[in-house]
Amino acid sequence: MLKIHVVSETPFVMKGQGVHTAFVEQVALLKEKNDVQVVVNEEGWGDVMHCHTYGPYYFWKGRKYKGRRIHTAHVIPDSIKGSLPMWKYLFPFVNWFFKKVFSYADVVIALSPMVEEAILALGVKSRIVKIYNPVLISKWKRTNENRQKGRELLKLSGDKKVILGVGQLQSRKGLEDFLDIAEAIPEATFVWVGGRPFGKLTEGIERINNRIKKASQHIYFAGMFDLAAMPAIYAAADVLLFPSYQENCPLAPLEAAACGMPVVYRDIREYSLLYKFPYLKAATTEAYIALTKKLLHEPEFYRQGLQISEQLIKQFDQEKIRQELIDLYREVVGKD
Known part of the structure; x- marks a missing residue:
């Protein structure tokens, strides 16, 4: 063998x-x-x-x-x-x-x-x-139990919609854009999950730390979680924003899509070459804000976002x- x-x-x-x-x-x-x-x-x-x-x-x-x-x-x-x-x-x-x-x-x-x-x-x-x-779809499948567990892990209360960001705390991942989007949408809770594998060698660490300190109360930085906890973390959220500026075949948006939520990508060439099926995308912060608000406030558009995610992961x-x-x-x- x-x-x-x-x-x-x-x-x-x-x-x-x-x-x-x-x-x-x-x-x-x-x-x-x-x-x-x-x-x-x-x-x-x-x-x-x-x-x-x-x-x-x-x-x-x-x-x-x-x-x-x-x-x-x-x-x-x-x-x-x-x-x-x-x-x-x-x-x-x-x-x-x-x-x-x-x-x-x-x-x-x-x-x-x-x-x-x-x-x-x-x-x-x-x-x-x-x-x-x-994408191991069965691993990421959303359940009510995982949603409750994820909200406990993230210390979330109330019934506000949760917009999730996942990635390292660095500018390449679009963290500062995520903050700009979040500040423009106070009616939702924004949560970023991820840490700094490179520690103090992370580009722009002081600038980003200052932005994080000044963030509004509806924006929460949860830190890193073990891989075993991530199905629950995704299940706690309603939308994933993935504003990264450079990726290859990123797992986080596919995991979120497998967990049953709309995903909004940055409109970059990498994805247009990679994905065989349509995906939600935004080229600017303003476009991200508009798409996110539409997902939050238009149930039919949200359902379309779910269908797009379901189709997208078939390629993997x-x-x-x-x-x-x-x-x-x-x-x-x-x-x-």
């Missing part, structure tokens, strides 16, 4: 971000059936290595897998824009480093067409295949994506 070695540094350093979620959920997905064996990090060795991160652990673990290394490109050079201070000066080094990361792999999984473009732009010669992040069917991964592993190892 084919044995897959799944590797990620996120359990040791950064659990509160999308890469860790993707790693955890892929392991769970692979273990759903008995057609392959799965070992994780230090649990042993396999026939093929599939790594989700790009630190020293990736290079160390990969030393025994020449010709059988697979890397999922969750992060590309553009991901540092608005994430780290002085990113413009770091960019040449980041480009050089990620070329090394992707070139070390025999196969690089591009999560979206935009990721594929970024890898090719670096001059990487490794084989590139496009496989999306899967877990069984289809699982089979694509298994086929790739077998091809790389040379086993039927």
Whole structure:
């Protein structure tokens, strides 16, 4: 039986971000059936290595897998824009480093067409295949029990509508835009869930902290939660705003859509290339405010938003994506 070695540094350093979620959920997905064996990090060795991160652990673990290394490109050079201070000066080094990361792999999984473009732009010669992040729909399904639990976790009271934001506390994620939108809609409660994996190295940390301190009382910053709590956190909300300026194949909006709520994306090229079905989008803060108010106050438009979310997640069917991964592993190892 084919044995897959799944590797990620996120359990040791950064659990509160999308890469860790993707790693955890892929392991769970692979273990759903008995057609392959799965070992994780230090649990042993396999026939093929599939790594989700790009630190020293990736290079160390990969030393025994020449010709059988697979890397999922969750992060590309553009991901540092608005994430780290002085990113413009770091960019040449980041480009050089990620070329090394992707070139070390025999196969690089591009999560979206935009990721594929970024890898090719670096001059990487490794084989590139496009496989999306899967959405484990049953995990995120909304229940009344989860909604009550989520509202308790977020310390919410009353029956006000809840507008959720999920992501790291940094400008790349559109946090300051979220604050502008929230200030314009005092009739709802706005909650942002997420922390700072990079700590004091986060771009614009003082500016953002000052904005958070001055936020109105209907805006709440809840901090980070364990992955196990996130189905309840999503269920506590009514709408997700996702104003991020750069993403690859983000999980948070798909998780929210699977939880049964409208999602409003930023109107950027990444999504127009990625998504096969329509999605709610806003190009400006004013457009975000208008869309959010419409979702809050027009029940028929809200129902349309729910239908859009339901359709959107069909592209990320877990069984289809699982089979694509298994086929790739077998091809790389040379086993039927």
